Amino acid sequence: MKYLDRIVEKTGWPRLIIGLFLFSLFIAAPFAQVKIGTSLSDTLIRFGMNGIMVLALVPMIHSGCGLNFGLPLGIIAGLLGATITIELGATGAASLFIAILAATPFALVFGWGYGNLLNRVKGNEMMIATYVGFSSVAFMCMMWLLLPYSSPTMVWGYEGVGLRTTISVEGFYLHALSNFLAVRIGTFFLPTGMLLFMGFVCFLVWAFLHTKTGTAMTAVGSNPVFARASGVNIDRMRTISVILSTWLGAVGIIVYQQSFGFIQLYMGPFYMAFPAVAAILIGGASVNKASIMNVLIGAFLFQGILTMTPSVMNSIIQMDMSEVIRIIVSNGMILYALTRVKKGAH
Amino acid sequence: MKDKSPLLEMRNISKDFFGNSVLKDVSFKLEKGEILGLVGENGAGKTTLMKILFGMTVIRDTGGYSGEIFLEGKPVSYKTPFEALDDGIGMVHQEFSLLPGFTAAENILLNRESTKNNFMTELFGDRMKNLDRKDMRKRALKAIGKVGVQLHEDMLISDMPVGHKQFTEIARELEKDNIKLLVLDEPTAVLAESEAEILLKSMKKLSSEGISIIFISHRLREIINITDKILILRDGRIIQEKPTSSTNISEIAEAMVGRELEVSKREDVRVFDRTFLSVSRLWVNMPGETVRDVSFDVNEGEIFGIGGLAGQGKLGIPNGIMGLFPGGGEIILDGKKIGLNSPRIALDSGMAFVSEDRRDVGLLLDEPLDWNISFTAMQVQNKFLKPIFGNLIKWRDEKAIQNAAKGFIDALEIKCTGYSQKAQELSGGNQQKICLAKAFIVEPRVLFVSEPTRGIDVGAKKIVLDTLIKNNREKGTTIIMISSELEELRSVCDRIAIVDEGKIAGILPATRPAADFGLLMLGTAPVSGGAE
Numbered sequence A: 001m002k003y004l005d006r007i008v009e010k011t012g013w014p015r016l017i018i019g020l021f022l023f024s025l026f027i028a029a030p031f032a033q034v035k036i037g038t039s040l041s042d043t044l045i046r047f048g049m050n051g052i053m054v055l056a057l058v059p060m061i062h063s064g065c066g067l068n069f070g071l072p073l074g075i076i077a078g079l080l081g082a083t084i085t086i087e088l089g090a091t092g093a094a095s096l097f098i099a100i101l102a103a104t105p106f107a108l109v110f111g112w113g114y115g116n117l118l119n120r121v122k123g124n125e126m127m128i129a130t131y132v133g134f135s136s137v138a139f140m141c142m143m144w145l146l147l148p149y150s151s152p153t154m155v156w157g158y159e160g161v162g163l164r165t166t167i168s169v170e171g172f173y174l175h176a177l178s179n180f181l182a183v184r185i186g187t188f189f190l191p192t193g194m195l196l197f198m199g200f201v202c203f204l205v206w207a208f209l210h211t212k213t214g215t216a217m218t219a220v221g222s223n224p225v226f227a228r229a230s231g232v233n234i235d236r237m238r239t240i241s242v243i244l245s246t247w248l249g250a251v252g253i254i255v256y257q258q259s260f261g262f263i264q265l266y267m268g269p270f271y272m273a274f275p276a277v278a279a280i281l282i283g284g285a286s287v288n289k290a291s292i293m294n295v296l297i298g299a300f301l302f303q304g305i306l307t308m309t310p311s312v313m314n315s316i317i318q319m320d321m322s323e324v325i326r327i328i329v330s331n332g333m334i335l336y337a338l339t340r341v342k343k344g345a346h
Numbered sequence B: 001m002k003d004k005s006p007l008l009e010m011r012n013i014s015k016d017f018f019g020n021s022v023l024k025d026v027s028f029k030l031e032k033g034e035i036l037g038l039v040g041e042n043g044a045g046k047t048t049l050m051k052i053l054f055g056m057t058v059i060r061d062t063g064g065y066s067g068e069i070f071l072e073g074k075p076v077s078y079k080t081p082f083e084a085l086d087d088g089i090g091m092v093h094q095e096f097s098l099l100p101g102f103t104a105a106e107n108i109l110l111n112r113e114s115t116k117n118n119f120m121t122e123l124f125g126d127r128m129k130n131l132d133r134k135d136m137r138k139r140a141l142k143a144i145g146k147v148g149v150q151l152h153e154d155m156l157i158s159d160m161p162v163g164h165k166q167f168t169e170i171a172r173e174l175e176k177d178n179i180k181l182l183v184l185d186e187p188t189a190v191l192a193e194s195e196a197e198i199l200l201k202s203m204k205k206l207s208s209e210g211i212s213i214i215f216i217s218h219r220l221r222e223i224i225n226i227t228d229k230i231l232i233l234r235d236g237r238i239i240q241e242k243p244t245s246s247t248n249i250s251e252i253a254e255a256m257v258g259r260e261l262e263v264s265k266r267e268d269v270r271v272f273d274r275t276f277l278s279v280s281r282l283w284v285n286m287p288g289e290t291v292r293d294v295s296f297d298v299n300e301g302e303i304f305g306i307g308g309l310a311g312q313g314k315l316g317i318p319n320g321i322m323g324l325f326p327g328g329g330e331i332i333l334d335g336k337k338i339g340l341n342s343p344r345i346a347l348d349s350g351m352a353f354v355s356e357d358r359r360d361v362g363l364l365l366d367e368p369l370d371w372n373i374s375f376t377a378m379q380v381q382n383k384f385l386k387p388i389f390g391n392l393i394k395w396r397d398e399k400a401i402q403n404a405a406k407g408f409i410d411a412l413e414i415k416c417t418g419y420s421q422k423a424q425e426l427s428g429g430n431q432q433k434i435c436l437a438k439a440f441i442v443e444p445r446v447l448f449v450s451e452p453t454r455g456i457d458v459g460a461k462k463i464v465l466d467t468l469i470k471n472n473r474e475k476g477t478t479i480i481m482i483s484s485e486l487e488e489l490r491s492v493c494d495r496i497a498i499v500d501e502g503k504i505a506g507i508l509p510a511t512r513p514a515a516d517f518g519l520l521m522l523g524t525a526p527v528s529g530g531a532e
C-alpha cells in the first residue's frame, strides 16, 4: 500500500486520472470500431507537432516570467520565416532549416523587445503577455496584407497582393521531418524524424538549463532577491529566457506546419498559447517550476485525449460530431488546467 | 483541589516527515498561568511540536501525527490554526506572518476589525460593514500597551525594523480576548537585549493574569530568568523536565547537546598594521535601518564587530556596502575604490555577505541544499563548472557541487537528510549554517556576517563562531560581524563599533567592559528609537 501511495504522490492524482482515462479510451477504441493503429499514430503525430510549442513555455517559467501567453509572438516570427523562405523559392526538405534560420532574427528581435517590456511589469507578466500575444496577432493581420510578398503560391490569385489565409507547404517542406526514417505498419504510421527532432530540441533546452546561465535563470525564478544578492543580473536573465521562449515558439510552428501541411496566417496564431499552456499544466508544471518531463507527459496526455475522445465518442453515438466534441474537450481541458495553476512554495 | 486537569497536556506525541522521525513519544503538562521553557538544539523538533499543537496544515499535509492533546481535560486535535485560535491558543511563529503594506494596527486586528453598520449592511450583510477606525486604534493601542513597548500603530510593517515587527506579532496575539495559551517561538531572536528585556517583563505580567505561555528560545539566560519549568528536547525526545529553580544554564546546555561544552577563552586583542577596508561617509537607504554618515577602517586579518540597538542602522552598513540597498559614500578595499549599488561589483572585489534575512535574501527555499551552497561561487567565480568545447559551454558539475555540499554538511554539522533536501525543510538554525557555507565557499577576502547566530542553539552557536574564528586565523579572512548580542561580539571580535542613529557612536577594543559599550548604545538614543 505504501508503495502505491508513493506512486500516487509522485505522479499526482490529476495526471493519474487523465492517464487512466486515456488508457481506457485506447482499450475502448477497438470495440467502437476505431482502428487502434490510426488512433495511436494520430496521437503520436499530434504529440510531435505540438511538443516544441509546449517546450517553448519552459524557459520563461524557469526565470519567473510565468506562463508564456505571448506565445503567438514567437509563432509570428516562425510565420515570417516560413513565408520568406517560400518567397525566396527554397524548395525540398532543406527549406525547413532555411525557414528556421530565417525566423531566427525575428525571434531574437521580438523576444528582446517583449522581454524588456515584461521587465517593466514584474508581477503582472501573464496579463501583459496575453495582451502582447493578442495585439501582435491583430497587428500582423494588417501586415500580411501589406507586406510586399509576390510568390504566386502565397498571394491572393485575383489581386496579386496580400497573403492568403492558408498556404500549402507542399513542394516546400511538407513532411520533411515526419517522413525521415518513418515506419509504416498497416494503418500505423510513426513520424520518426519529427519525434527525433523534437527529442533533439528538448535535449538542447535540458542542456541549456544545466549550464551556468541556465542555472542562474532557474535561480532568478526561484528567488530573485537571492539571485541578485549573488551578483546575477535579473533583467538580463529574464530577457534571455523570453528570447529563448520566443525562438522555440518559432521553431515549434514550423515543425507543426511541416506535419500539418499548411501555413496558417492571420488569426492562426491567436489560440495557439492556450493548448500549450494547458498541456504543460496537465504535465505537472506550476507557474514557476517546469521540467522537460512535464512537457513530454503533458503534451502526450493533452494531445492523446484530444485525438481519442472525438473518434471514440463519434463511433459510439453514430453521428458526426467530432468537431463539436473536439472543441468541447479541448476547451474543457484548458479550463481545467487553468484552475490548476498553482504557485510554487512561495 | 478545584480543577485537577491541567490547562494543556500533550501525550505521546510522535511525528515523522516521510520516514524521518522528528518527534518521539513526547508528553508534558502545562498548568494555568505557568511559563514553560522549551529548549533544544536546532532541529530538535521544538517548532514541529508547536505546529502540531496549533493545527498547522503542513502537519496534515505531511502525514499527520500520532498521540493525544488535551486542553483543559478535553481531547482536541486541530485541523487548522483557526480552530486553535477559537479555543484561545495564540502562536507567534519563528517566521513573520504580517502583511507588509499594512499598518501595525491593521495587522494586529486582522480579521477581527471593529466594524460599524451602514445602510449597505442591511442590504448585503456583514461584509459591507464599515471599519471603525477610531475603535480599532483604541484596541490596537491597548494590545501594544500589554506588550509594554512604544510602537506606532500607524507605521507600515514594511517600514519597520525587525524588532518592531516582532512586537506587532505579539500584540496581535494578545489582542484576542479569549486567549488562554500563548506560544512564542523564538520571539527574542530578532530583538536587541534591551528590547527582549521589555518582552520578558510583559510575559511575566501575562502569566500573573493567568495566561499560560510556552516560550522557545536559544538564549538560555532568558529561559532561566522567566520560566517556571523547563523542557529539554534532543533529537525529538524529552530528555529532561525540571522546575527552573532546580537547574542552571550549564546543566541545560549540556543536556541539550549531550556533551560538555567547554567555554572558549578569548585571546588578548591583536595588533594590526595594515588598513584593508576603509569606509568613509557611507549613507544607506535601508528602511528601518537607515545609515546616515558612517566612516571606519578595518585592518587586514581583523575581526571587526558592529553592534547597536535594533533600528539604529547597524544592519544597513553591510547591506549598503554589498549593493543590496541604495547608498553613497566611498569604499576602498586594499587600495582600490569599490563601486556601490551593485552586488556584482562587491562580490567581484572579493567581499561576501551572510544576510540577516535568510529566508528572502539568503536562501533558495525551493531548491536543494547543494544549489544553495554552490550558487554564488558558481555565478561569481565560475567554480563548479566544467568547460565544454573550449570554454564555449560552462556545464554545471553536479558531482563537484554535491561533494562540496557534503563537505560543509559534515563540517558544520548541518542536520538534514542529504544534499538534495530542499532548504525550506531545514530547521531555522540549520538554514543559517547553509548561509554560512555559501559564504565560506567563495573564500572571500572580506566577509560580512550579519546576525550569524540569530536563532541557533548553544552548540551550533559555538560551531559557527569557532568556524568564523578558524576561518579568520587560518585563511586570514577579514571579518566584519554585525550582531545585536554584545556578548557574542565581545567574545569574538578585536574591535567593536557601536552604531547609534545611523552614525558611529564610538569604536572600542573588545576587551573593554560591557558597560562602556552599553553607554555608547544608550548615550543619545532612547531605547526604542529608530522609527521616524
Ligand SMILES: Nc1ncnc2c1ncn2[C@@H]1O[C@H](COP(=O)(O)OP(=O)(O)OP(=O)(O)O)[C@@H](O)[C@H]1O
Binding pocket: B017, B022, B040, B041, B042, B043, B044, B045, B046, B047, B048, B049, B058, B062, B094, B415, B416, B424, B425, B426, B427, B428, B429, B430, B455, B456, B457
Ligand atoms: N516540512 C518539512 N519537511 C521535512 N522535514 C521537516 C519539515 N519541517 C521540519 N522538518 C525537519 O524536522 C526537524 C525538526 O525541525 P524543527 O523546525 O521542529 O526544529 P527546531 O527545534 O524548531 O529547530 P530551530 O531551533 O533550528 O528552529 C528538522 O530536522 C527539520 O529538518
Ligand SMILES: [Mg+2]
Binding pocket: B046, B047, B048, B094, B185, B427, B428
Ligand atoms: Mg524552530
